[in-house]
Amino acid sequence: MREPPNGKHWTIYDVAREAGVSAKTVSQVLNQKEGVADKTRARILAIMEEVDYQPHIGARALRGGGTACIGLTLPVSLDVVPISEEVLLWLFGRLLKLFGSRGEYICFDINPGGNSANGDYARGLWQQLYRGCVVAGPLPLDDTTARRIHDWGAPYLVLSRLDGFPELSCATVDFEQGAYESTKFLIERGHKRIAMLKAFTGFQPGLERRRGFLRALEEAGIAPDESLIRAVSFDFHDVTRCVHRLLMDTSVTALIDCSATEDGVSLRNGARRAGRTLGKDFDVLTWSYREDEAVLAEACAQMWLPQFDATGEGFDELSAWFHGDREGPIHVVYRPTLLDKVPETEISQPRRMFDSRG
Amino acid sequence: MREPPNGKHWTIYDVAREAGVSAKTVSQVLNQKEGVADKTRARILAIMEEVDYQPHIGARALRGGGTACIGLTLPVSLDVVPISEEVLLWLFGRLLKLFGSRGEYICFDINPGGNSANGDYARGLWQQLYRGCVVAGPLPLDDTTARRIHDWGAPYLVLSRLDGFPELSCATVDFEQGAYESTKFLIERGHKRIAMLKAFTGFQPGLERRRGFLRALEEAGIAPDESLIRAVSFDFHDVTRCVHRLLMDTSVTALIDCSATEDGVSLRNGARRAGRTLGKDFDVLTWSYREDEAVLAEACAQMWLPQFDATGEGFDELSAWFHGDREGPIHVVYRPTLLDKVPETEISQPRRMFDSRG
DNA sequence: CTGTTAGCGCTTTCAC
DNA sequence: GTGAAAGCGCTAACAG
Numbered sequence: 058m059r060e061p062p063n064g065k066h067w068t069i070y071d072v073a074r075e076a077g078v079s080a081k082t083v084s085q086v087l088n089q090k091e092g093v094a095d096k097t098r099a100r101i102l103a104i105m106e107e108v109d110y111q112p113h114i115g116a117r118a119l120r121g122g123g124t125a126c127i128g129l130t131l132p133v134s135l136d137v138v139p140i141s142e143e144v145l146l147w148l149f150g151r152l153l154k155l156f157g158s159r160g161e162y163i164c165f166d167i168n169p170g171g172n173s174a175n176g177d178y179a180r181g182l183w184q185q186l187y188r189g190c191v192v193a194g195p196l197p198l199d200d201t202t203a204r205r206i207h208d209w210g211a212p213y214l215v216l217s218r219l220d221g222f223p224e225l226s227c228a229t230v231d232f233e234q235g236a237y238e239s240t241k242f243l244i245e246r247g248h249k250r251i252a253m254l255k256a257f258t259g260f261q262p263g264l265e266r267r268r269g270f271l272r273a274l275e276e277a278g279i280a281p282d283e284s285l286i287r288a289v290s291f292d293f294h295d296v297t298r299c300v301h302r303l304l305m306d307t308s309v310t311a312l313i314d315c316s317a318t319e320d321g322v323s324l325r326n327g328a329r330r331a332g333r334t335l336g337k338d339f340d341v342l343t344w345s346y347r348e349d350e351a352v353l354a355e356a357c358a359q360m361w362l363p364q365f366d367a368t369g370e371g372f373d374e375l376s377a378w379f380h381g382d383r384e385g386p387i388h389v390v391y392r393p394t395l396l397d398k399v400p401e402t403e404i405s406q407p408r409r410m411f412d413s414r415g
Numbered sequence: 416m417r418e419p420p421n422g423k424h425w426t427i428y429d430v431a432r433e434a435g436v437s438a439k440t441v442s443q444v445l446n447q448k449e450g451v452a453d454k455t456r457a458r459i460l461a462i463m464e465e466v467d468y469q470p471h472i473g474a475r476a477l478r479g480g481g482t483a484c485i486g487l488t489l490p491v492s493l494d495v496v497p498i499s500e501e502v503l504l505w506l507f508g509r510l511l512k513l514f515g516s517r518g519e520y521i522c523f524d525i526n527p528g529g530n531s532a533n534g535d536y537a538r539g540l541w542q543q544l545y546r547g548c549v550v551a552g553p554l555p556l557d558d559t560t561a562r563r564i565h566d567w568g569a570p571y572l573v574l575s576r577l578d579g580f581p582e583l584s585c586a587t588v589d590f591e592q593g594a595y596e597s598t599k600f601l602i603e604r605g606h607k608r609i610a611m612l613k614a615f616t617g618f619q620p621g622l623e624r625r626r627g628f629l630r631a632l633e634e635a636g637i638a639p640d641e642s643l644i645r646a647v648s649f650d651f652h653d654v655t656r657c658v659h660r661l662l663m664d665t666s667v668t669a670l671i672d673c674s675a676t677e678d679g680v681s682l683r684n685g686a687r688r689a690g691r692t693l694g695k696d697f698d699v700l701t702w703s704y705r706e707d708e709a710v711l712a713e714a715c716a717q718m719w720l721p722q723f724d725a726t727g728e729g730f731d732e733l734s735a736w737f738h739g740d741r742e743g744p745i746h747v748v749y750r751p752t753l754l755d756k757v758p759e760t761e762i763s764q765p766r767r768m769f770d771s772r773g
Numbered sequence: 774c775t776g777t778t779a780g781c782g783c784t785t786t787c788a789c
Numbered sequence: 790g791t792g793a794a795a796g797c798g799c800t801a802a803c804a805g
Contacts, residue, residue, distance in 0.1 A: 066541070068797090068798055068799085069798065069799060069800090070798080070799095078775070078776085079775065079776045079777075080776090080777095080798090080799080080800090081775070081776065081777080081800080081801085082774090082775060082776085084799065084800055084801085085775095085800095087799090087800095088800085092774060092775085093774075093775085094774065094775090097774085097775090109541070111538060111541035111542045112542060112798080112799075113476075113477065113542065113543050113797085113798050113799070114473070114476070114542040114543055114544045115472070115473040115474070115475070115476030115477040115482070115543055115544075115797090115798080115799095116473070116477045116781090116797075116798035116799045116800090117473070117798080117799060117800080118471075118472070118473030118476075118781090118799095119471065119473040119474045119477050119780095119781050119782060119783085119797090119798080119799075120780085120781055120798080120799050120800050120801085121780095121781060121799095121800080121801095122799085122800070124473065124544075126522070126544070142500065142501065142504045143500065145504060145507075146500045146503065146504060149503075149523070153523070153525055157523075157524070157525065162522050162523065162524055162539060162544060163522070163523045163524075164484070164520050164521070164522045164523075165507070165511070165515075165520065165521045165522075165523070166515065166520055166521075180469060181520060183424070183467070183469035184469045184470065184471065184472040185471050185472055185473055186472045186473075186482075186484070186520060426781095426782055426783085427782065427783060427784090428782080428783095436791070436792085437791060437792045437793075438782090438783080438784090438792085438793095439784080439785080439791070439792065439793085440790085440791065440792085442783065442784055442785085443784095443791095445783090445784095446784085450790065450791090451790075451791090452790065452791095455790085455791090470782080470783075471781085471782050471783070473781085473782080473783095474781075474782035474783045474784090474797090475782080475783060475784080476783095476797095477781090477782080477783075477796095477797050477798060477799085478782080478783050478784050478785085478796085478797055479783095479784080479785095479797060480783085480784075
C-alpha cells in the first residue's frame with residue numbers, strides 16, 4: 058500500500074491524479090453511477106484497491122448525502138425503563154443484519170447514567186450523525202422529541218405510539234386492545250371487581266392499559282373503581298406489595314397482571330399475604346412473553362411476542378425506507394393474543410422483556 | 416423554537432448573525448475557548464439554547480477535529496468467535512459509562528453475517544467516523560489490520576496481544592502464563608502425560624496456550640507429544656469427542672481444559688465414552704469464568720475473570736487517552752489465578768465468555 | 774464521456 | 790475582543 062501523496066490519507070483528488078482523470082469521475086465510480094467508460098472505471102477501482110482508498114464519511118455527510126449510520130436510542134434512561142440485555146441485543150442483532158450487512162454503522166446514544174436530560178435522545182439526528190433512527194422504548198406522555206424527529210424528515214421508527222400523534226412512525230403491540238380483551242375475558246367469566254397491576258405509568262403503554270381496562274368495564278356497565286388500578290414498578294417486591302393490598306379487599310375476584318415483571322412468585326406471595334388463594338379465591342390473567350408457556354398456568358395474554366413480531370416487521374420497513382424502497386411513516390400495530398388456558402405449568406425463569414429488581 | 420433563517424437547520428453563521436457577531440466568536444463559545452466577552456458569550460449561549468443549535472458533526476470531522484464517536488469492532492465474525500451476548504453488553508455498558516456520559520457516541524461495525532472479508536474491521540477509523548476504537552476479540556495470527564490501526568495514530572485498544580508486535584495497545588490476560596502454570600501444576604502433582612483441549616487455533620490466544628504448555632513440559636524435561644494438544648471448537652459435541660479420543664490413550668492421566676466452553680457435562684461424557692472416571696483415572700484442570708465456582712470441583716485457573724479486570728482497566732486508560740489525559744499505547748496484561756481446590760461443587764450453567772453450540 | 778467549479782458547516786489562521 | 794476568508798473532502802450542477 059503506497060503512502061498518500063500529501064497529508065495523512067488518500068483523497069478523491071489523489072486517486073484522480075493517479076488515474077489521470079478528474080475528481081468527478083472518481084466520485085462517479087465510488088458511487089456506482091453510470092457514465093464512466095469501463096476501462097476508466099476499472100483503472101480507478103484498481104487504484105482505489107491498491108491504495109485502500111476510504112471516502113471521508115464527514116465530508117460526505119457535509120455535502121448533504123447523509124451518513125451510513127442508523128441510530129439506536131432510548132427515550133428514557135435504562136434506569137427508568139430497564140429494557141433487558143436480551144432484548145437490547147436482539148435489537149442490535151436485527152439492525153446489524155438489516156444495516157450492518159450493507160456496510161452501514163449502528164450508532165448508540167443510550168445514556169445509562171441518565172446524565173443528559175430527557176429530550177435530546179435524538180441529537181444524533183440533529184447533528185447529522187444518523188441518517189435514520191430507532192427509538193426503542195415506550196414514549197413518556199409528555200414527549201415532544203418524537204414530533205421533532207417526525208418533522209425532521211429522516212427515516213425513523215418508534216417502538217411505541219403517542220396519543221394525539223397518529224402519524225408517528227411506529228411498530229408496537231396494541232396495549233389498549235390487550236387491556237380491553239383481558240378485562241372483557243374476566244368480565245365474561247362473571248367477575249365484577251377486577252384489579253389491574255399496571256406498569257408504565259406516565260408512559261404511553263401505561264395510558265393504553267388504563268384506557269382498555271376502563272373501556273371494557275364501561276361496555277359491561279360496571280362502574281370503574283380507580284383504587285383497583287395500581288401502578289407498579291419493575292421491582293418484584295412492589296408487585297408483591299400491590300397484590301397484597303389489592304387482594305385484602307375480598308370483593309376483588311380477579312386480577313390482570315400487566316406489570317411487565319412476569320413473575321408468578323411475587324404474585325403468589327402477595328396473594329398469600331392477603332390470605333387469598335389463586336384459582337380458588339380469585340383468578341389471574343397475566344401478560345406473557347412466551348409462546349407456549351407462562352409464569353402461571355392461568356389464562357394469559359401474549360403481549361411481548363407480538364411486540365417482537367411488530368418490531369421485526371417495523372425494522373424491515375424501516376430498512377426499506379432508509380434504503381429508498383418505500384416512503385414513511387411506518388405503522389405496524391399488532392393485536393395481542395389471548396390464551397384461554399396455558400398448556401404448561403408454572404416456569405420459574407421466563408425470558409423477560411424488562412429487567413426486574415428484587 | 417424559531418425556524419432556521421434559510422435552509423433546514425441553524426448553522427454557526429445563522430447564530431452569529433442573530434447575535435450580531437462573527438462565526439468565529441460563536442465557534443469559540445461552542446468549543447469553550449477563551450477570548451470572548453462574558454456578555455457576548457451569554458448572549459450567544461442564549462440564542463443557541465433558544466434555537467436548539469446543533470453543530471454538524473460531519474463538518475467538524477471534515478475540518479479535522481475528529482468526531483465524538485468511539486468505535487467497537489470485532490476482528491472476526493461472531494460466527495467464528497461467538498462472544499456471548501452477556502459479554503457484548505458488558506462491553507457496551509462500560510463504553511457507555513466512559514464515553515456516553517460525556518456525550519460521545521458508540522458506533523458498531525460488527526458484521527454478524529460475516530459478509531465483509533476479514534481485514535476491514537477498522538474502516539470506521541479510516542473513514543473518520545471513529546476518533547478511537549476498541550477491537551474486541553482475539554486477533555487472528557495473520558492479522559495485519561491491528562498494525563495499521565496502530566500506525567493511524569488514534570486511541571485504540573485491542574483485547575488481545577499479537578506476536579511480533581509488542582507495541583500493540585492491548586488489555587488481556589496472559590494466556591501463555593495461564594497455560595504454563597496450569598501445566599506446571601499438573602506436572603508437580605506427578606503427571607507426565609498431560610493433554611490439552613485448546614481453543615482459538617489460528618488466533619493469538621491459541622498460540623499462547625500452546626506455548627505455555629510446551630514451555631512447562633520442556634522445563635520439566637518431558638518430551639512434548641503433539642497429539643496431546645487438541646484443537647476444539649465452541650461446539651460441546653466437539654469437546655466430548657476430543658476428550659473421548661484423548662482419554663482412549665490410558666497413559667494420559669491429566670487434562671487441561673482451556674476450550675473456553677466451560678462445560679463439565681461434555682467433559683464427563685467424553686471421559687465416560689473412553690471408559691475413564693474423573694478424579695480416579697485422571698485429573699482435570701479447567702479454565703474458569705467464575706470467581707468462586709467452577710464447572711468441576713477440581714483445580715481450576717481463573718482466566719476470564721482477570722480478562723474482565725484487564726478489559727475494565729484498559730477501557731479506563733483508553734478513555735484517558737481519548738480525552739487527552741494520557742498518551743498511548745496501553746499495555747494491560749493480567750496474570751491468571753490458579754485455584755488448588757474449588758469450594759463449590761459442579762454447577763450446570765455458568766456465565767460464559769463465549770456462546771457454545773450443541 | 775469527462776473536466777471545472779461552487780459550496781456544504783465548521784475551525785482557524787491572519788488581520789483589524 | 791472580533792471579523793474576513795481559506796480550506797477540510799466530497800458531490801452535483803454546469804460546461805465542454
